[in-house]
Amino acid sequence: MTTTSALPGSHPAEPLPLPPQELPAALDRLRSTADALAAAVDGVIQGKDETVRLALTVLFAEGHLLVEDVPGVGKTMLAKSLARAVQGTVRRIQFTPDLLPSDVTGSSVWNQERAAFEFRPGAVFANVVIGDEINRASPKTQSALLECMEEGQVTVDGTTWQLDRPFIVFATQNPVEMDGTYPLPEAQRDRFMARVSMGYPSAAAELTMLSEHGATAPLEAVEPVVDVAEVRELSGAVRGVHAADALKQYVVDLVRRTRTHPDLRLGASPRAALHLLRAARSRAALQGRDHVLPDDVQALAVPVVAHRLLLTADALLAGRDGADVVTDVLRTTALPSPR
Known part of the structure; x- marks a missing residue:
């Protein structure tokens, strides 16, 4: 027990x-x-x-x-x-x-x-x-x-x-x-x-x-x-920080597209979507906004998602990496429509 x-x-x-x-x-x-x-x-x-x-x-x-x-x-x-x-x-x-x-x-x-x-x-x-x-x-x-x-x-x-x-x-x-x-x-x-x-x-x-x-x-001079x-x-x-339903759908679309990308044998997990939205909220807050923009998601997609991806052997031989795949996905995923 x-x-x-x-x-x-x-x-x-x-x-x-x-x-x-x-x-x-x-x-x-x-x-x-x-x-x-x-x-x-x-x-x-x-x-x-x-x-x-x-x-x-x-x-x-x-x-x-x-x-x-x-x-x-x-x-x-x-x-x-x-x-x-x-x-x-x-x-x-x-x-x-x-x-x-x-x-x-x-x-x-x-x-x-x-x-x-x-x-x-x-x-x-x-x-x-x-x-x-x-x-x-x-x-x-x-x-x-x-x-x-x-x-x-x-x-x-x-x-x-x-x-x-x-x-x-x-x-x-x-x-x-x-x-x-x-x-x-x-x-x-x-x-x-x-x-x-x-x-x-x-x-x-x-x-x-x-x-x-x-x-x-310099490290000794750092004060709390x-x-x-x-x-x-x-x-x-x-x-x-507010995230509109359309923006949440955009995050889901980005993550799901990695799971069918031909260069990957393992795409992003549902945890990646949660982390991407949380990080986007944090970025918006640090910029003084009470709402998340697609720009926040796009700016954080590579650092939040790329390290989770596993590439195929052919993609590795071609010199590609996770950041390249995320960039592809960002380019091919439609932005959320403004209301």
Whole structure:
């Protein structure tokens, strides 16, 4: 029999949508908070405004972010600076081949004084979890995050423990072809709301980095901008952003077209549609709007959907990737008709 528990001080409840009359003021606070968070991160990561904005979109949409690129371009620095700017509990998990699932979720330990087993929480019990180089751990250990990321809970020895909210995983990974890495399981990739690649900085940004990072440690200067209680409240404002029925149908049409695309052997899941709409609501809110536009969906379709797709062997040989397929689908799917 499975029982459900919460650690002392946790807040397992999900944020509720704000009443319509409170939404305008909350959206104003959301924009100002996001601007402050972006400014804090920009002091560490130069020249990556779009990447930072996407990370904030995922944060307030209550999703998880996968940052993928070659070593040394600032993946972990992005995750750490965002974590420092949000005042809450932060844990970092360095994924290595010898990492065990119990290191992530926790385990039951025998307490001799009480003559009973007691639960010792793992590193996943935090508001912000930084999973560094997640694809260096074995698939078994990677799978320890599946329940955490989807349901906000951990089940150990028949007892389910609720995680605190907000609960956000910022994971980094090197490309699969790098030595010593394992491909993420399809179920794991599908739980990340979005994937983003850092890319190399511009020449000007790299020169600034040499000047600033050589004399000081910019990460140490990052101060908390928002606490987890406010993130929870502002996430409720995002849930209150209006999405018309025609726009929801547009999201469904986009996702369903991936399932019949000739270049794919696995299209996007229903979870992808949910994540795309939630991210679109967050993007609209960050821009101060109380309604979602098709532009929001189109801007987020590649980072939200592309990493979930599995291409056929012929498509891979032709040099195509998930982003190419999503671009095709966007081009061939009719926009929702305005009322």
